[in-house]
Amino acid sequence: MFYDHLKIYVKAGDGGNGCVAFRREKYVPFGGPAGGDGGRGGHVILKADARLRTLIDFHFKKHFKAERGGHGQGNCRTGRDGEDLILRVPVGTVVRDAATGEIIADLVKDGQEVIVARGGRGGRGNARFATPTNQAPRFAEKGEPGEERWIELELKLLADAGLVGLPNAGKSTLLSRVSAARPKIADYPFTTLEPCLGVVRVEEGESFVLADLPGLIEGAHVGAGLGHRFLRHVERTRLLVHVLDMSEMAAMDPLKAFEVVNRELMLYDPELAERPQIIAANKMDLPGSEENLKRLKESLKDYEIFPISAATGQGIEALIRRIAALLKELPPPKTFAPEHRKERVELEVRREGEVFVVEGELSRRLLMIDWENPEARRAAEELLRRLGLERKLREAGARPGAVIRIGRQEFTFQPEE
Numbered sequence: 001m002f003y004d005h006l007k008i009y010v011k012a013g014d015g016g017n018g019c020v021a022f023r024r025e026k027y028v029p030f031g032g033p034a035g036g037d038g039g040r041g042g043h044v045i046l047k048a049d050a051r052l053r054t055l056i057d058f059h060f061k062k063h064f065k066a067e068r069g070g071h072g073q074g075n076c077r078t079g080r081d082g083e084d085l086i087l088r089v090p091v092g093t094v095v096r097d098a099a100t101g102e103i104i105a106d107l108v109k110d111g112q113e114v115i116v117a118r119g120g121r122g123g124r125g126n127a128r129f130a131t132p133t134n135q136a137p138r139f140a141e142k143g144e145p146g147e148e149r150w151i152e153l154e155l156k157l158l159a160d161a162g163l164v165g166l167p168n169a170g171k172s173t174l175l176s177r178v179s180a181a182r183p184k185i186a187d188y189p190f191t192t193l194e195p196c197l198g199v200v201r202v203e204e205g206e207s208f209v210l211a212d213l214p215g216l217i218e219g220a221h222v223g224a225g226l227g228h229r230f231l232r233h234v235e236r237t238r239l240l241v242h243v244l245d246m247s248e249m250a251a252m253d254p255l256k257a258f259e260v261v262n263r264e265l266m267l268y269d270p271e272l273a274e275r276p277q278i279i280a281a282n283k284m285d286l287p288g289s290e291e292n293l294k295r296l297k298e299s300l301k302d303y304e305i306f307p308i309s310a311a312t313g314q315g316i317e318a319l320i321r322r323i324a325a326l327l328k329e330l331p332p333p334k335t336f337a338p339e340h341r342k343e344r345v346e347l348e349v350r351r352e353g354e355v356f357v358v359e360g361e362l363s364r365r366l367l368m369i370d371w372e373n374p375e376a377r378r379a380a381e382e383l384l385r386r387l388g389l390e391r392k393l394r395e396a397g398a399r400p401g402a403v404i405r406i407g408r409q410e411f412t413f414q415p416e417e
């Protein structure tokens with residue numbers, strides 16, 4: 001099986017808690033507050049790695065958690081930041097938020113990174129809450145919870161040119177001839193079960209990436225053969241090289257084969273029908289190929305046709321040079337820009353059945369309040385007034401006693417009378 005589309009769950013580390021502590025020094029009877037801040041939780045980061053070709057690692061493990069931040073300590077010592085968790089994915093991985101479908105990133109360059117779950121901020125220690133009126137605060141903030149979500153990973157390989165054609169046409173043989181790639185080759189259909197990339201060196205310092213794809217058959221766009229699954233990898237090739245078996249033993253007449261494959265490409269994505277395409281008329285070393293070539297040239301006047309033999313090497317150099325020249329003129333492959341469908345809101349109340357859900361950047365601050373601590377509670381009430389949360393809850397229809405949810409925590413709505 002080839003893994004190129006799946007979902008994983010990511011959870012960043014929670015921030016460390018702030019500390020409540022007081023200075024204890026000899027001869028100083030009552031020291032000031034000295035509780036340090038908590039450390040930041042680790043992020044979960046995806047990083048593109050050119051050595052990877054599939055998402056298979058994520059088939060076996062689907063839940064990933066980064067480390068939490070260390071708690072603050074006495075003497076104003078800050079907690080340690082949690083370690084980031086870096087997950088490696090192949091170049092060409094498109095990352096989406098699974099719940100909204102929104103594109104988070106398209107990792108098209110080796111080494112490119114994106115934070116998919118942000119670590120929680122560390123809570124502030126009591127040293128930070130000292131004011132002229134409260135010089136010895138006995139409370140601190142809790143660490144902010146790390147972000148968590150399901151994300152969808154879809155691999156859409158990036159190659160300059162892609163080999164398309166019926167099974168057995170000789171696509172893998174051609175790739176192995178022109179690159180160091182060693183795809184499986186055999187005289188039965190569907191030998192190639194997963195895309196394979198090879199780097200083709202043209203001249204000193206000049207090269208392009210060629211993709212060998214599983215063979216296409218009639219109905220591929222609706223899932224026949226290996227189908228649809230692999231067509232996603234054709235989407236991002238700039239040039240299609242259509243490999244045809246020209247011999248008289250071919251399973252299908254080359255002209256018919258050309259039509260069948262192009263129909264499948266078009267039905268999958270009409271844009272693919274417009275993609276520049278050249279023909280590699282293969283197996284020219286076998287009987288019947290010359291006659292077939294003549295017919296092909298007469299019928300397909302709009303296409304450049306290169307007679308080759310992937311087996312003997314005949315005609316291959318001319319084909320490679322032409323591919324390289326065409327690639328120089330063609331636009332770069334399609335990439336996806338991150339989408340930000342939702343504006344970041346400060347504070348918002350949304351009704352979900354009987355529950356009032358508080359969302360937005362500032363709501364995360366509320367999760368850092370140590371509600372058990374009466375002094376922290378009083379300070380929090382001040383914050384809530386400033387945010388106008390009570391008014392927002394009432395506007396959304398909340399009555400005293402209603403359930404309020406912030407992040408994973410639930411509270412009861414108890415407005416001051």
Ligand SMILES: Nc1nc2c(ncn2[C@@H]2O[C@H](COP(=O)(O)OP(=O)(O)OP(=O)(O)O)[C@@H](O)[C@H]2O)c(=O)[nH]1
Pocket residue numbers: 165166167168169170171172173174184185186187188189190191192193213214215216282283284285286308309310311312
């Ligand atoms: N005589 C001759 N045989 C060839 C040539 N090219 C490929 N073949 C043979 O044709 C058969 C199929 O070749 P593959 O390269 O596996 O074909 P493919 O298009 O990758 O096939 P799938 O992976 O199944 O789609 C193998 O037995 C090859 O040895 C050629 O130019 N001449």
Ligand SMILES: [Mg+2]
Pocket residue numbers: 171172173183184185191192212213214215
């Ligand atoms: Mg093959």
